[in-house]
Amino acid sequence: MYKLAAVFSFLAAPVFATGLQIEVAGEGANGVITVDLLEDVAPNHVAHIAALAADGIYDNVVFHRVIDGFMAQTGDVQYGKAGGDTSRAGMGGSDKPDLKAEFSEVPYDRGIVGMARSSNPDSANSQFFIMFAPGHFLNGKYTVVGKVTDGMDVVDAIKLGLGPNGAVIGAPDVMRRVTVID
Numbered sequence: 001m002y003k004l005a006a007v008f009s010f011l012a013a014p015v016f017a018t019g020l021q022i023e024v025a026g027e028g029a030n031g032v033i034t035v036d037l038l039e040d041v042a043p044n045h046v047a048h049i050a051a052l053a054a055d056g057i058y059d060n061v062v063f064h065r066v067i068d069g070f071m072a073q074t075g076d077v078q079y080g081k082a083g084g085d086t087s088r089a090g091m092g093g094s095d096k097p098d099l100k101a102e103f104s105e106v107p108y109d110r111g112i113v114g115m116a117r118s119s120n121p122d123s124a125n126s127q128f129f130i131m132f133a134p135g136h137f138l139n140g141k142y143t144v145v146g147k148v149t150d151g152m153d154v155v156d157a158i159k160l161g162l163g164p165n166g167a168v169i170g171a172p173d174v175m176r177r178v179t180v181i182d
Contacts, residue, residue: 019146019181020053026063026173028159033130033151034181035113038144042102045115045124045145050180052077052094052126058178063158064089067166070135072158073116074175075127082174090167093125101143108138111148111155130155 022033039046052058058075060082065073074080078092101121108114112131115124124143132155148155161168 019149020050021179021181022058022151022175023177023179024063024154024158024173025176026159027171029154029157029173031151031154031157033154034149035146036149037146038106041104041106042115042143042145045099045102045143048096048099049075049115049126049128049145052096053178054180056178057094057126058175061175061178062086062089062168062172063174064161064168064172065129065166066158066161066168066172067132068160069133070166071129071131072155073127073129073166075116077126082172086172089172090127093127096125098122099124099143103140103142104144106144108135108142108144110134111152112144113146113148114138114142114144117142132156 019037020035037046057077061074061077061080062082063072063074064080076089076092077094080086080089108131110131110133114129116127116129117124159168159173163169
């Protein structure tokens with residue numbers, strides 16, 4: 001009986017991705033960024049973004065906020081689709097519920113991927129950011145979901161924002177395709 005219960009609990013457990021491949025194109029960056037997802041650090045956030053990626057929701061979403069020496073933000077699947085009006089990019093999310101924070105001891109170093117949110121710690125949804133440089137003032141305040149393992153040269157080439165709060169002026173670089181990898 002216990003063996004059968006163990007089998008069923010294993011089958012019911014969520015299957016996590018190990019990473020993402022993000023194909024980027026635009027005026028600044030062109031290439032692939034590989035992200036190792038840290039399911040042991042933030043299992044609910046990782047399952048959430050992996051599900052969005054698997055459904056193709058992140059495809060053709062712009063990098064709407066890019067601050068030199070700090071980070072590049074993307075993932076607004078509601079207002080950030082390339083080819084449309086992206087003037088409200090950064091204000092939206094997916095149709096899935098917001099996530100409860102999963103803070104960790106992983107420091108915000110270069111290449112760390114974190115979840116963007118509002119002033120409410122439990123408001124992360126679809127947007128995420130990639131660090132250009134250490135930003136330890138974010139430690140314990142934003143959920144870490146992954147780290148770039150390949151393609152930091154692509155991250156470094158993402159078109160910088162020159163508008164208010166790092167808003168990208170003109171045509172932003174785009175995540176053409178986001179694929180879940182094992």
